[in-house]
Amino acid sequence: MTTTERPHTAIADGALPPASAALELVRAMMRIRTVEETLADLYKEQEMRTPTHFSIGQEAVAVGVSGALRPTDVAYSGHRCHAHYLAKGGDLRGMVAELYGRETGCARGRGGSVHLNAPEVGFIAASAILGETMAAAAGSAWSFAMDRSPRIAVSYFGDGVVEEGIFHETLNFAVVKQVPLLLICENNLYSTHTPLEVRQPSGTTIWERVRSYQLPSVIVDGNDVFAVLAAAEEGAAWCREGKGPYFIECSTYRWREHVGPNWDYDAGYRTKAEVDSWIAKDPVKRAQAAVVAAGYCGDEQIITWSAELQQEIAEAVAYAKASPFPSVETLLDGTY
Amino acid sequence: MTTTERPHTAIADGALPPASAALELVRAMMRIRTVEETLADLYKEQEMRTPTHFSIGQEAVAVGVSGALRPTDVAYSGHRCHAHYLAKGGDLRGMVAELYGRETGCARGRGGSVHLNAPEVGFIAASAILGETMAAAAGSAWSFAMDRSPRIAVSYFGDGVVEEGIFHETLNFAVVKQVPLLLICENNLYSTHTPLEVRQPSGTTIWERVRSYQLPSVIVDGNDVFAVLAAAEEGAAWCREGKGPYFIECSTYRWREHVGPNWDYDAGYRTKAEVDSWIAKDPVKRAQAAVVAAGYCGDEQIITWSAELQQEIAEAVAYAKASPFPSVETLLDGTY
Amino acid sequence: MRTLKYWQAINEATVQCMEADPNIFVAGIGVDDFKGIFGTTRGALERFGRERVHDIPNCENAFAGVTIGAAAMGKRPLVVHPRNDFMFLATDMLFNLAAKWRYMFGNKGGVPVVTRAIVGRGWGQGATHSQSTHATFAHFPGLYVATPASPADAKGLLVSALTGSTPVIILENRALYELEGEVPEAAEPIPFGKGRIVRAGTDVTIVGASLMAYEAARAADILADQGISAEVIDPRSIRPLDEEIILESVRKTGHLVVADTSWATYGFSAEVAAVVAEKALGSLRAPVRRVTIPDCPAPVSKPLEDAFHPSPASIARACLDVLRSDVAIGREVADVQAAFYGPY
Amino acid sequence: MRTLKYWQAINEATVQCMEADPNIFVAGIGVDDFKGIFGTTRGALERFGRERVHDIPNCENAFAGVTIGAAAMGKRPLVVHPRNDFMFLATDMLFNLAAKWRYMFGNKGGVPVVTRAIVGRGWGQGATHSQSTHATFAHFPGLYVATPASPADAKGLLVSALTGSTPVIILENRALYELEGEVPEAAEPIPFGKGRIVRAGTDVTIVGASLMAYEAARAADILADQGISAEVIDPRSIRPLDEEIILESVRKTGHLVVADTSWATYGFSAEVAAVVAEKALGSLRAPVRRVTIPDCPAPVSKPLEDAFHPSPASIARACLDVLRSDVAIGREVADVQAAFYGPY
């Protein structure tokens, strides 16, 4: 086994996938962005009574990774799971209804924003305790290895999880048992309001440290959906070939507050300049510009999609609002 | 901060400390060996009713490390703690009485073999749950850092602890907070009966992997007390200077069964040839030979010590056996 | 006496104790950020700075061990968990090391680590962010578990914890944070194991810890409207538990209702019922009744969440049942969390 | 019927279940070594090899998660912990993920992970290796907790666990391992939530789970010598708890003693007392009595250890107390662990 190194890949490199694939990625990112911005606006109505961690600004990771997955592959996430759920094919209406606490929610209103799931499309579970699902994903991957199946499991987690013991135990286990686990670290530089520098050793980076576990570990520009896709394809192939786990660190950034729908320019834990510099690297806009520049589509396509997506989310919200709340008689259902 | 590399140091290198220091190390190792072999023999009388993990074969680590410590420094250990306790200056009679379950035991008969302690000489605690005391040692080290004190904390642990999440969390914390923690990994190749190869990634070693946390990490021949001392002195100085934690992997081997007084040649999890090859590297005999060869003393000195030590342990056993059991009225004492 | 909110009382106790004892430090995820754990660590940060208020990496297990090792050197760590559910990751350190330290190392000294942890309540915090772990911790000898229900107790129990010699877990219900009440200016300790009569009464005893002491008092209001006199007992700490105050009340009223924020089975309500069945059985004139969350994880959806938590009305109804009274309760009382929308 | 030892019954159930269901695998630290967890995993290893009997690195927390993720894919993991005390490291996974999975993900399916864990007893295993964590686990809805006290139950409950749809924790007391008893050849499930009458009687009910069912039966022997007829109830699983079998017995005898291997406060004995105080209060002719380990960690020294654990004699004495009988017990009975010297 060797470890490979991958430089930040810029769109300027021109490494675009074929038109249909590229366009699909752009539309998928736009969809997630539209959904989350709409929900963030509506959140202020106080009808979504569930603490919500928006992925706005981080869409390229989920979309790029999902582009490398098959429907039979499985994915797990943490508290910031909307994008992962949607990109893997989770039902939009089920997600919105879940945030509205309705019986038609993907977790029937029991789970809330941090416990999305859509096992029918391989999005097995998201959970709010840091790192839990990393181990669960390794377990699913182990079961695939036991069955000599070509399926793989994906674990999405943040840079904050890297400090938890479970991160270490899971990596060690996954390497020792050589399970097909694609590890996706979304490094958005913060855990709640604490920057990376005061939480992890300086002078090195996550992907570099991970190489010590003897698995391939690479870093990509997590705001470049095509770069993420390329890395994920390499990683997925590695896992599928039975070579064991594969680690990808994606550099990205959360635009809004840690939890909740607001901007937090004035909270003081990060500078406005820093936030703005990342907004300037908007993964959605960059990808849109790239496909237009490549001649894959024109601006009007983007505008059409935008309108379609607004429509789709509006319908999903209407559906959710019209859906019934769970009946109190069913309070205990599903405990056993 | 840089990471340094240290090759296995052989006694053949001739890097002996001055005579008095060297002789003290030899005698300290002989003392631990004599104590444990005596206790292993007596264990069969079934009067020491406490599961006991002997350190026979691993004495050089505790003795070499303790040679670099000051009385005000503190040490923590795990289930295999006799050598660490004695080398740090823990009272022999208190230890033996503890194994015999007497009120005069260092833990008043409450703790048993795996919970030795002697805070009066800086041996703060040993605990039977893997990895617990690593974090506690880091906490003591942190308190020294807060007080800008030159004291350091030592954590002894086995190769089996390296897989636990606490290992990772503690290393990360210790590096981030730059605490004066000297980490001593006694790698005896097994965790209970499971060899290292099936528990940790192959193609690398513990000390190498640890370097990824950005602290100095070295390996020494753990059966060479002088090599251990040299490494520990370097590590202790590093910590004392406020440069943060320092990691030393000591290669060594447990001669007897994992827990209990017996040999386990026929258990099947390791070969007789392997055990014998390590017995051939007996740290006590090697050090004895080295000091004699260096002209620091003659064979008769070794023989005299041997007799003295036999006497000392015999007296400690007699003391323990003559000591009272705790009275049942004191059953609850010390809960709060 | 001047009044403070619950969170302000904690904030004040922390600063005062830190002034008095330089060995105390505050540590935990986010204790030094702009939210300051709902304001409770803000005063310490402003007064003492980051030298004594330490943000830490995400490492619940190791950090519990770190504080034990610091306490063994004479420090007095005050750890804060924004949600008590995260403490499951630290149970090994708390149960196997902190709680047993003094005993299993031969009674030479303890490790008085103080852990504050917040019980989530409201806004659909869900299954993993709204448990009340008090009984789980209180099963283990060697620990104290405090459950302050008023601003004064939040202050006084924290003062006791930070000046005592035993590891203490203080569980604070989020729903109490804005509660206002009289709080002494001085840092006066309130001892563990000493309950308080929240409201005296003669017909039925309601025992409730933490938020349930507050809800039980509101239930007593409802009952008073119907001419029923309920005595509300807040144990303040559930380990040690003030059995005497409960037994004395039951001997007087002959009726017992226990309200709890956690599940009935093997929970706080079981212990209170057991103590009475052992020590005041002859006084009981009716079966004991437990009012607790039902046997499922906490749901998110509002109607389910409302049905999930015990309310003043459900406690009052249980009292009427126990009294075999056929009066209906006169009025519903709004859920304690009705107006809550964060920060959560 | 042929007889087996407790550990042999577990061994046999494991092999039979694995034959019947290829999705079952065994995993844990040392499950494949020459000791084979006191023989209980040896049969599986011999029959199925290391393809289905997996030694693992030391990683209790992650491994609990790993098995959850495997179960989500249809596997049926059987995890073994040589000591249940190590499971504190896995409480987050078990409480926050396994127990809540089915509910919080919308009732689409569960993760029926089965965890066997041994409660240490004897030879001074000490504070960190001889706790009984049953009540701690049983507080959480979504889990089942079984406490087999006989070879037949050790087999039948494991069969139920490996064929059911719920995460189960099976706690096995080390002191029961050499116990011999009749065990059916076939892999017949024994349902959770169904207790058994170990011994019928009319004067006093003794409820004891796990080892205490065995010790209670020996206490009943002592009492029989004095002409006192004790009924011994073994709940077999403590979650779900067969309340009916307990209530029915108490309704008959009017007297209740609960014996337990863990602490009284917030433990199993509290729940049993509470259930009776709620549902059979009128039948109680005397206060309930709990016989448990006292409020300290487990000591090592033999005389302390002997005094620490409930014994047939201490249970019998409690019964006499409850019956307000002034007969003295006729004979002491040797501690269950008297002849024990390992392997521990």
Ligand SMILES: Cc1ncc(C[n+]2csc(CCOP(=O)(O)OP(=O)(O)O)c2C)c(N)n1
């Ligand atoms: C075990 C645990 N500790 C603490 C928390 C509180 N918490 C929730 S989200 C979060 C930050 C996580 O940071 P990261 O993993 O980088 O994800 P991000 O929010 O940046 O996407 C923290 C500390 C938790 N949920 N679980």
Ligand SMILES: Cc1ncc(C[n+]2csc(CCOP(=O)(O)OP(=O)(O)O)c2C)c(N)n1
């Ligand atoms: C958390 C935990 N898991 C498992 C055990 C059981 N156990 C006791 S000693 C041991 C082996 C540890 O190996 P290592 O750390 O290399 O120390 P060694 O025995 O080789 O000195 C194990 C697995 C334990 N005590 N604690």
Ligand SMILES: [Mg+2]
């Ligand atoms: Mg982050």
Ligand SMILES: [Mg+2]
């Ligand atoms: Mg080892």
